[in-house]
Amino acid sequence: MIKTPAYIHFVQPGLLSSIQDLGRFGMAVYGVPYSGVMDRFSMTQANYLLQNQFYDSVLEMGGPGAKMVFEMPTRVVFAGADADIYLNDKQVKAGKILDINEDDTIHVRKFRKGQWLYMGIQGGFESEIVAESRSWYSGITPQSRIEKSDSVCYLSEERFYPALGSHAKMNLNWFKHGEIKVFKGPEWDQLPKLTQNRIMKKSFTISTLVNRMAYQLEETIENEVEPILTAPVYPGTVQLTPNGNIIILMRDAQVTGGYPRILHVENNSLNILSQKRPGDKISFSI
Amino acid sequence: MDIRIFRIHSKLIELVWPKEISHDILHEQQQVKRFLEMEYAEGIREIRMGFNTLSLKLRIEISEEDCRDILEEIYQLPKILGTFASKIWKVPVCYCTEFGKDLEKLAQIHQLSIDEIIKIHSETVYTLHFYGFLPGFMYLGGLDEKLFTPRKRSPERSMPVGTVAIGGKQTGIYPSESPGGWHAIGQCPVRLFDISKEIPVIPAVGDKIKFEPTTREVFVEIKQLSHQGLYIWHHD
Numbered sequence: 001m002i003k004t005p006a007y008i009h010f011v012q013p014g015l016l017s018s019i020q021d022l023g024r025f026g027m028a029v030y031g032v033p034y035s036g037v038m039d040r041f042s043m044t045q046a047n048y049l050l051q052n053q054f055y056d057s058v059l060e061m062g063g064p065g066a067k068m069v070f071e072m073p074t075r076v077v078f079a080g081a082d083a084d085i086y087l088n089d090k091q092v093k094a095g096k097i098l099d100i101n102e103d104d105t106i107h108v109r110k111f112r113k114g115q116w117l118y119m120g121i122q123g124g125f126e127s128e129i130v131a132e133s134r135s136w137y138s139g140i141t142p143q144s145r146i147e148k149s150d151s152v153c154y155l156s157e158e159r160f161y162p163a164l165g166s167h168a169k170m171n172l173n174w175f176k177h178g179e180i181k182v183f184k185g186p187e188w189d190q191l192p193k194l195t196q197n198r199i200m201k202k203s204f205t206i207s208t209l210v211n212r213m214a215y216q217l218e219e220t221i222e223n224e225v226e227p228i229l230t231a232p233v234y235p236g237t238v239q240l241t242p243n244g245n246i247i248i249l250m251r252d253a254q255v256t257g258g259y260p261r262i263l264h265v266e267n268n269s270l271n272i273l274s275q276k277r278p279g280d281k282i283s284f285s286i
Numbered sequence: 287m288d289i290r291i292f293r294i295h296s297k298l299i300e301l302v303w304p305k306e307i308s309h310d311i312l313h314e315q316q317q318v319k320r321f322l323e324m325e326y327a328e329g330i331r332e333i334r335m336g337f338n339t340l341s342l343k344l345r346i347e348i349s350e351e352d353c354r355d356i357l358e359e360i361y362q363l364p365k366i367l368g369t370f371a372s373k374i375w376k377v378p379v380c381y382c383t384e385f386g387k388d389l390e391k392l393a394q395i396h397q398l399s400i401d402e403i404i405k406i407h408s409e410t411v412y413t414l415h416f417y418g419f420l421p422g423f424m425y426l427g428g429l430d431e432k433l434f435t436p437r438k439r440s441p442e443r444s445m446p447v448g449t450v451a452i453g454g455k456q457t458g459i460y461p462s463e464s465p466g467g468w469h470a471i472g473q474c475p476v477r478l479f480d481i482s483k484e485i486p487v488i489p490a491v492g493d494k495i496k497f498e499p500t501t502r503e504v505f506v507e508i509k510q511l512s513h514q515g516l517y518i519w520h521h522d
Contacts, residue, residue: 029334030479030487031417031461130481139421139462140481183295186302186339229305230418230425231336234298234343256336256418256425264294 003155005126006072010150014108015063016212017146019125020251022055024133024140028255034235035135036251038116038212038274040267041174042080046120049077049097056124057134059152061117062212066108066146070100072156075122081114081275082172095170114175114275115210126153137252175275178203178282180265185238187260190225199262200284204246208278212252215273217282220244225260232256236270238263250274287314291357296347301360303338307427307455312415315340316370316492318360325359335416335491337425373521374411374494377459377474379450380505381408385473392435392452392469404499406430407457407471412495422461422479422487426495429457441467448474450497475500475509476517488519 010017020043023036037043043058050056059066064083078085078094085092086107092098100106108117127134130141138144146152188196199221209216221244233239237249239259248265249257251274263284265273276282290302301318303311319333319340332343348356381404383389393400412426419425429452437453445451445466450459453468460466461478474497480486489495500508511517 026332027421027486028332029417030485031419031421031423032481032486131486185294186292186300229307229337229339231339232300232334232341232418254419255334256416264298266295 003123003157004072005153006070006074006156007151007153009069009071010066010146010148010152011069011105012065012067013146013148013150014061014066017059017061017066018136018144019057019127019146019152020060020135021057021124021133023135023251024131024137027131028232031255032131032140033137033213033252033255035133035137035140035212037118037135038251039080039118039175039271041271042116042118042275043120045095045170046077046079046118047124049079049095050075050120050122052120052122052124056120057127059119059121059125061108061119062115064109064111066106068106070102070104070106072102073158074100074154074156076100076106077120079118079120079170081117082112083114083117084109084112093170094172113172115277116274121154122157123155126155175272177272178276178280179269179285180273180282181269182238182263182265182284182286184286185261185263186231187225187228187240188262190260191223191240191262195221195223200286203281203283206276206278206280206282210278212250214250214253215248215276217246217248219246221246225262227258228260230256230258231261233261234264236265236267237261238265248273287361289314289318289357289360291353293348293350293353296349297344299342299344299348299353301340301342301357305338307337307415309413309427311338312413312427312492313370317363321360321363322356336418337415337427370492372492372494373489374496375489376496376498376520376522378476378500378504378508379408379472379474379497380500380502381450381472382502385446385449386471388451388469389471392433392471395435396432398432403433403471406432407452408497408499410496412457412497414489414491414493414495416491417487420461420464421481424458424478424489424495426456426458429455431455433457435469437467438469441465442470445470446473448476448478450474473505475505475512476519477512493521 020037023034205218207216207218239247292300329346334341412428415425450472451468
């Protein structure tokens with residue numbers, strides 16, 4: 001099968017757009033974050049629908065606005081956030097495999113629900129592999145996010161695809177519920193019982209401090225827990241700062257931290273949490 | 287040895303030592319790490335270090351009972367599992383008020399002259415405990431308590447690459463440009479992190495670091511060499 005390198009040209013980059021795969025492992029001991037998609041569930045869905053490898057890289061978008069033109073034919077599929085997506089001005093659905101022709105334009109407009117939208121592409125993207133991963137991260141890969149008029153490489157493959165009778169009905173409600181499953185973190189037991197109860201009973205609001213490194217919650221929890229000596233942290237580590245702020249570390253989190261690690265978010269719940277937007281409510285359950 | 291084991295979930299556990307920064311703990315951490323890597327290589331995905339922790343990310347699921355068994359095994363380890371050769375790396379630093387924007391303020395705070403601060407900082411031999419914070423950032427133990435300085439209330443927006451600084455009871459070098467709340471006392475011209483290398487750093491955990499004061503001229507020379515990939519690290 002002949003594969004030809006081709007480019008997607010970004011007329012508009014959208015918000016926090018980057019190429020991500022499952023992440024970069026084995027470099028954390030040198031201080032390099034794992035990175036990787038914020039929502040693995042949606043990435044996996046996109047790759048599955050395209051019959052890609054489960055680890056193939058995808059385009060991650062953290063908000064509306066991306067407008068891109070394809071140089072050559074390929075197939076793409078959207079998953080994750082519920083957004084208004086247009087292929088040459090015709091609205092298209094998430095979960096549907098889109099046959100892309102030369103010079104086709106995709107425009108991502110409004111985000112209705114969710115924080116991160118994924119576009120999988122036939123065979124994944126061909127961006128540079130650094131330390132065994134294509135995930136973009138500042139200082140590690142040449143770029144950390146897509147800028148206006150950037151181009152990203154993919155392999156166009158001339159191939160006959162049988163018409164698909166139906167397409168996967170995407171359930172866009174899987175991240176709707178606010179219950180986040182957690183485990184006790186190493187410093188949980190240093191919290192007084194009363195504080196522990198408060199944290200488990202309370203409903204929290206996602207603040208506007210939301211990015212690939214961490215999500216901060218709006219409500220604060222009074223506490224007198226001592227800072228710890230710098231120790232390893234992971235995506236999913238829940239930190240409690242001396243001012244009572246709760247910070248949930250996400251995929252681009254630093255590898256060590258000095259705030260008490262009170263909880264640890266379970267893997268599937270981390271995908272759900274990543275799709276929460278500022279103002280959304282969550283609660284923890286052990 | 288005084289170690290606790292904490293199981294966060296079936297694939298993530300942590301060994302915890304008493305809350306202090308010490309050579310003895312580092313040595314024990316290295317011993318335990320070596321033992322686990324030899325004994326349980328297939329089961330372990332990654333072992334990471336903190337000052338008083340070893341964090342184990344596993345490939346397999348383990349129970350609370352398995353954790354107790356592992357701890358038992360660790361306690362039965364012979365006292366010395368071998369020595370850990372450690373090199374003393376000489377790291378050039380240009381201490382001056384141009385790079386060390388907080389040198390004068392630090393001198394005031396501690397009632398020392400700038401020369402005295404440089405002397406104390408550069409005569410100490412530091413121990414590399416682990417990497418964290420930023421790619422290639424070394425967590426060093428051993429800062430002289432005369433130089434302990436609380437972090438800035440609000441961090442600087444940008445610390446230039448190579449900035450040598452003091453924060454709290456620690457000292458370190460910013461391996462890349464970054465916001466930071468530590469007090470700048472100089473700059474190191476050597477590149478500390480190179481992702482194109484299989485091992486992107488030079489000093490290994492357990493190695494020592496000694497800062498060597500350099501002139502502005504030598505600083506510029508080394509910076510050029512390092513930029514071209516021609517700088518050779520020196521150690522005792």
